[in-house]
Amino acid sequence: MTATTGEPASVAARASDVWKVYGSGEAQVMALRGVSAEFERGRFTAIMGPSGSGKSTLMHCLAGLDTVTRGTVQVGETTVTGLGDAGLTKLRRDKVGFIFQQFNLLPTLTAKENILLPLSIAGRKPDPAWYDVVIETVGLRDRLDHRPAQLSGGQQQRVACARALVARPEVIFADEPTGNLDSRSGAEVLNFLRNSVREHGQTIVMVTHDPTAAAYADRVVFLADGQIVSELIEPTADTVLDTMKKLDTPAEVAR
Amino acid sequence: MFRATLKSLLARKVRLVLSGLAVVLGVMFVSGAFVLTDTLGRSFDSLFADAYAEVDVNVAAKPKLAVNEFEGEQLQTPFPASVVDTVRAVPGVAEATGTVVADGARLIGSNGKVVASFGPPQLGGNWVGEGDLVQLREGREPRADDEIVINKGLADAGRVAVGDRVGVLTLAPRKDFTIVGIFGYSGDRDSLGGVNEVMFTTPTAQQLMLGEPGAFNNIVVTAASGVSDESLRDAVAAAVGDDYVVKTGEQLSADAAAGLKEGLTFFNRILLGFAAVALLVGTFLILNTFSIIVAQRTRELALLRAVGASARQIIGSVVLEAIAIGLIASLFGLAAGIGIGALLAYLFSNLAGGMALAGIAVPASAVIGAFGVGLVITVLAALLPALRAARIPPIAAMQDVATPDRPLTKITIAGAVVTSVGAVLLFLGLGGHAGGNTLATILGGVLFAFIGVALLTPLISKPVVAALGAVFSGWVPGKLGRLNSGRNPRRTAITAAALMVGIALVTGITVILDSAKSSISGLVQDNVRAELVIAGAQSGPRPPSFDPAVLDQTKAIPGVRLVDGQYGDIALLGDQRTWVGAVTEPAAMRQVYGATPVAGDIDRLAAGQMMISSDAAESRGLSVGSTVPVQFARGEPQTYTVTGVYESSPILGPVIMPADAARNFSITQPIQAFIQLEPGARVADVLPRVEALLANSPEVSVADRDAFIEEQTGQLDSLLTMIQILLALAIVIAVLGIINTLALSVLERTRELGLLRAIGLRRSQTMGMITVEAVVISVFGALLGVAVGTGLGAAVVEALREEGINKLVLPWGQMGIFLGLAALIGVIAAVLPAIRAARINVLGAIAHD
Numbered sequence A: 001m002t003a004t005t006g007e008p009a010s011v012a013a014r015a016s017d018v019w020k021v022y023g024s025g026e027a028q029v030m031a032l033r034g035v036s037a038e039f040e041r042g043r044f045t046a047i048m049g050p051s052g053s054g055k056s057t058l059m060h061c062l063a064g065l066d067t068v069t070r071g072t073v074q075v076g077e078t079t080v081t082g083l084g085d086a087g088l089t090k091l092r093r094d095k096v097g098f099i100f101q102q103f104n105l106l107p108t109l110t111a112k113e114n115i116l117l118p119l120s121i122a123g124r125k126p127d128p129a130w131y132d133v134v135i136e137t138v139g140l141r142d143r144l145d146h147r148p149a150q151l152s153g154g155q156q157q158r159v160a161c162a163r164a165l166v167a168r169p170e171v172i173f174a175d176e177p178t179g180n181l182d183s184r185s186g187a188e189v190l191n192f193l194r195n196s197v198r199e200h201g202q203t204i205v206m207v208t209h210d211p212t213a214a215a216y217a218d219r220v221v222f223l224a225d226g227q228i229v230s231e232l233i234e235p236t237a238d239t240v241l242d243t244m245k246k247l248d249t250p251a252e253v254a255r
Numbered sequence B: 001m002f003r004a005t006l007k008s009l010l011a012r013k014v015r016l017v018l019s020g021l022a023v024v025l026g027v028m029f030v031s032g033a034f035v036l037t038d039t040l041g042r043s044f045d046s047l048f049a050d051a052y053a054e055v056d057v058n059v060a061a062k063p064k065l066a067v068n069e070f071e072g073e074q075l076q077t078p079f080p081a082s083v084v085d086t087v088r089a090v091p092g093v094a095e096a097t098g099t100v101v102a103d104g105a106r107l108i109g110s111n112g113k114v115v116a117s118f119g120p121p122q123l124g125g126n127w128v129g130e131g132d133l134v135q136l137r138e139g140r141e142p143r144a145d146d147e148i149v150i151n152k153g154l155a156d157a158g159r160v161a162v163g164d165r166v167g168v169l170t171l172a173p174r175k176d177f178t179i180v181g182i183f184g185y186s187g188d189r190d191s192l193g194g195v196n197e198v199m200f201t202t203p204t205a206q207q208l209m210l211g212e213p214g215a216f217n218n219i220v221v222t223a224a225s226g227v228s229d230e231s232l233r234d235a236v237a238a239a240v241g242d243d244y245v246v247k248t249g250e251q252l253s254a255d256a257a258a259g260l261k262e263g264l265t266f267f268n269r270i271l272l273g274f275a276a277v278a279l280l281v282g283t284f285l286i287l288n289t290f291s292i293i294v295a296q297r298t299r300e301l302a303l304l305r306a307v308g309a310s311a312r313q314i315i316g317s318v319v320l321e322a323i324a325i326g327l328i329a330s331l332f333g334l335a336a337g338i339g340i341g342a343l344l345a346y347l348f349s350n351l352a353g354g355m356a357l358a359g360i361a362v363p364a365s366a367v368i369g370a371f372g373v374g375l376v377i378t379v380l381a382a383l384l385p386a387l388r389a390a391r392i393p394p395i396a397a398m399q400d401v402a403t404p405d406r407p408l409t410k411i412t413i414a415g416a417v418v419t420s421v422g423a424v425l426l427f428l429g430l431g432g433h434a435g436g437n438t439l440a441t442i443l444g445g446v447l448f449a450f451i452g453v454a455l456l457t458p459l460i461s462k463p464v465v466a467a468l469g470a471v472f473s474g475w476v477p478g479k480l481g482r483l484n485s486g487r488n489p490r491r492t493a494i495t496a497a498a499l500m501v502g503i504a505l506v507t508g509i510t511v512i513l514d515s516a517k518s519s520i521s522g523l524v525q526d527n528v529r530a531e532l533v534i535a536g537a538q539s540g541p542r543p544p545s546f547d548p549a550v551l552d553q554t555k556a557i558p559g560v561r562l563v564d565g566q567y568g569d570i571a572l573l574g575d576q577r578t579w580v581g582a583v584t585e586p587a588a589m590r591q592v593y594g595a596t597p598v599a600g601d602i603d604r605l606a607a608g609q610m611m612i613s614s615d616a617a618e619s620r621g622l623s624v625g626s627t628v629p630v631q632f633a634r635g636e637p638q639t640y641t642v643t644g645v646y647e648s649s650p651i652l653g654p655v656i657m658p659a660d661a662a663r664n665f666s667i668t669q670p671i672q673a674f675i676q677l678e679p680g681a682r683v684a685d686v687l688p689r690v691e692a693l694l695a696n697s698p699e700v701s702v703a704d705r706d707a708f709i710e711e712q713t714g715q716l717d718s719l720l721t722m723i724q725i726l727l728a729l730a731i732v733i734a735v736l737g738i739i740n741t742l743a744l745s746v747l748e749r750t751r752e753l754g755l756l757r758a759i760g761l762r763r764s765q766t767m768g769m770i771t772v773e774a775v776v777i778s779v780f781g782a783l784l785g786v787a788v789g790t791g792l793g794a795a796v797v798e799a800l801r802e803e804g805i806n807k808l809v810l811p812w813g814q815m816g817i818f819l820g821l822a823a824l825i826g827v828i829a830a831v832l833p834a835i836r837a838a839r840i841n842v843l844g845a846i847a848h849d
């Protein structure tokens, strides 16, 4: 399996001059101030920045979970900005996968049912070969009939990853996927995400504030105060930490 | 603690409004019943006070046979005109007027039908002139024997006017009269409480209403000035002797109103019974709401415990919340009840011919009932959840999943015990082993059975919900909905149990009435060998009757083999009141009704002879040759001799006499007749000829046997419809419960719904999921209801086997309708929660903690 999709563009998601303003008047917060960024197909990009810098907001806007105040967002060929609920639902079904920090699974369904849920909702059949590959990579074959309550936090998050992967979306957005995990389970999940990019050409955009997690990515984009301030290709934990330190202005800390 | 309670109350207003609404509806029913009966009671008081305002003292003869409000109008014994002279001679009497007033003057309206009464009497009497109460609106008083005046309400109902020639049915068959005047009552009233009056000349009234020329049945006395009513009453009573009842006008009106109020009390009890059902359902609903609230607040309550709140304080806070809801709901329920009571009183007064309503007041009983019931029910229902809240350990504040699924062992055992107690009570009550408390025992049994089954429901819910949901398993939102409904067995169970109560009662009553219907028609079909029946539909307390001459004329029709005319009334046999039948053709006993002789002769009856059923013979210790003193509604006591005993049968009454006994019945005309044809004679040939004979007896008609059965059992259908309407309230409350449960579930699962939407669930699919959850719960409730109702109904039918209800009919069609209805109820209940779920902001849901 290699990253050969029929689409001509090599960009999986794109933000063009995106502004996001919350509230108004006194309480007004500018979460994003003119962010422009491209996320290439078949790459693992991390979005980093201090708390409150706008990472989640950017991800939500990219994924069509939130509307932008100004600017446009594209996922693949689709212009997300301006889509209605039906359009957004279709986008989420066909083009986008999600991995959240917590509460990721339906407690009533087994692991297998959770993994297949997006496909069954859309009324599609899984590609059996690809399903096998995903299950194999996540390493949960003997846990497929368990319910979330019977799985550890790391296992649950791996099920969530498998669920995002099995539909082969254009891009998977992950918001602090390891935020609730201990370091070993976190490493498992991150390895798994990196492998799915390297071996299967999946596109992943991951929000994190953990330099170790960011080091798993191919590229790191740094946000501060709602703006992209820096970028690293082929990062290591050390280079990320260095960049972070430079960005850590006293004003940000005070926030 | 109090402030904290109040704040949390306000924060959860929507769900509290929903569960409060259940209490509001129940309380509304209770207080509405009290307001209605109080208003009507006071209206009756003022009505009779008006009616007897001009009467200082009234003289009547002691009745031969006292009847109560449910048996019809009291027949007042006639007495000779000389008594009027005796009274007139009493010192202190200014004026004494002999009057005739009796029920049963039925005017035939312009459409050829008798102007029907649905309760109030149809009085016939002698015109004694105008007064303060009665004034002619048109025309003049009756002078000739074929002239009448009638009240305006009757003229309007019958669409007749002054100058019209109309037929009137009385003790005698139809006679025709000219309307020469129309009168009304003071205060511009057309009728007094729906009573209609036909006034004849005195001799005609004596003849037609009393059957005794020259007799009266009341004397209206006015006192000379300076003489008090009471002293006049005593003086008159002394003059006329012990055979007469002498009352002041005030006493008379109080007694008359008291009679009607007895009926009202009965009516009030029925309404309260339905209110009790509504409140039972409401209890389930409140219990559920508080359980959910406590479960949702587990962390918060645990935190309170961790920072030092005592278990008592926790219980107190939950109970305080319940009291607040109970108070508010009772207040609203009371207000709504006053409105409903006033509205019903208004409708009733319109039905009763524009009876003047006394002002609407709120009796203490309504207020006490409202707050008592509302508060007690709410607090009682909140008590269990409160105790559970108190058991939450402080550590729960630190744990993630606070309440693991508790095992169902305890609740199941409790359910089994309570259900058994219910079954035992039902067995005792229905089997007649409950001493004098049969009704209370049966009702207690039903209540226990409901609560017991509700407790067992969580256990049953798993397999049943799974089976029900299998229908939807091919559809992803459906499958999710089904899984959600199985998620919290207790919650699903109580919600479903609330619906169960209403549906079980409706099903049970349908089973009983359908079984009765089919048993009755089976009995008639198997035992009555008559091709034609003369009978009428009864609208008020008085059964329809017809001209006895028709019987002989019918017998003369070629092809008719046998005609048996039947009369009926209550009579005093020895010292026991009994329903007595009189027949024109004793031979019909065997030939038409298939009676089996046990002793003596049951084929003939001469004057002074009677035959009795084997049960009556046994219970009274009578046998052929026994003599029994009999007092009828009219006439002097007589002695009857038993000449035959027949085997008891549900279609034969306990006592049968020859037709001449009917002379002394309150209704002296036949009320039914069975016609047997010669072999080979055709119904189609005979029927029109009998029909022609009945032209002057518009209260009855002739029908073939099937139509007769249809008509007889049709009355059960309208009873069923009425009960269903009243029980609909219980079902409405159950629907509120389903809405409530769903709304809470949607709220609880906001995050999950957000996740589902995030991975591509459409709005419509989200709504489908919630709807399936609702449908599964409501169909489950209906299934339970149908099952429990069938059980209860079958038990009652079994107990009534002796009474002739020997066929158990299960209304499959109706049950199917209930299940379908339940599915529809589920869909309706899901609308709001589903819209709410579909509107959930995806980002808000997953970003929210």
Ligand SMILES: Nc1ncnc2c1ncn2[C@@H]1O[C@H](COP(=O)(O)OP(=O)(O)O)[C@@H](O)[C@H]1O
Residues within 6 Å of the ligand: A022, A023, A029, A030, A031, A049, A050, A051, A052, A053, A054, A055, A056, A057, A058
């Ligand atoms: N719904 C909202 N309403 C108002 N302000 C918000 C909202 N969501 C985020 N913000 C603000 O926007 C800024 C960026 O937030 P966020 O994207 O969550 O930061 P990060 O994920 O980098 O920690 C913060 O200042 C936050 O307070």
Ligand SMILES: [Mg+2]
Residues within 6 Å of the ligand: A055, A056
């Ligand atoms: Mg964030």
